[in-house]
Amino acid sequence: MAGDGGDEIGKKVVFVTVGTTSFDSLIKAIDSDEVREDLLKKGYTHLIIQMGRGLYVPSKFSGENGTLNVDYFTFSPSIATYLRSASLVISHAGSGSIFETLRLGKPLIVVVNEDLMDNHQSELAEELADKKYLFCARPPTLHHVIRTMELGSLLPYQPGDATPVAQLMYKFFGFPIN
Template sequence: MGEGDDHSLKSKKIVFVTVGTTSFDSLVKAVDTREVRQALFEKGYTHLLIQMGRGSYVPNKYSGEPGNSLSVDYFTFSSSIAEFLKSASLVISHAGSGSIFETLRLQKPLIVVVNEDLMDNHQSELAEELADRKHLFCARPQMLYETISVMDLASLIVYQPGNATPVAKFIDKFIGFSNNE
């Protein structure tokens, strides 16, 4: 991650946004703002694809003018988001562990946006722990623009899925097990 020239003439640099199977209108609204679209465009991205799930907020579509603005499209659900993740240059995701770990496994830069409307939000603790370890960026919907503006993809550390010990220790600590080793 972080390699490559942001100003290269690649045909597409896709930002894929996923909310999973739920509704997360505040995330969809955040990526649909002019300032977030402009920040993504200024970072060299060309396309924004939003998977909006069960949400009621419908983002605006834009065809985008090459060299001038971001192309924006959306859909509700897909039987598999794997292909969208693989083609993405940046993923902006809800805090679901499946979406997080699939994106990290593909070594894609990731911004996890925490849904503050969820009552018992253990997902945010996982996202914040992985952000502390510099595997991803973590944001709240209202802070997405600022996160995109200041993010440095070169600062991210590739997540190594083969070693579950740090995550297991975190889970053990979280549920109250002590480690006697």
């Protein structure tokens, strides 16, 4: 993916990921004129969409207020390169995608899939949004979140130290503690 990074002058990449799921309502929201125009107004120039198992195919779009270069794919062995090159990440609410993005220090909008039953992912996304680590949206509200987001209001995510938990588990199971 050489040359797709945010390192080129004036290039601002939005990377959208749904992981291995099917989340057509997110892809349709990204494909809407409202969302794409809002991204253009915020200065984004490139949109890369990882659409997973979904059936909805987004359009390659040129906006009225400029050009938003759009590309999409279903799966990749690793999305790490896409995440590193992104100026903004829009993701499903999977914990792996969320924490990988936060560890890279990338601005993140998590879009909750309202079609999932017993959706524990929404609790995680809403809690992290309350702590100002990310923005949280639903497919119908994504355009509003993009339009009103202030990236400077996000706080840097500091991963926790799992050592005390590991030591308790080691002690419980009778393993030596280093």
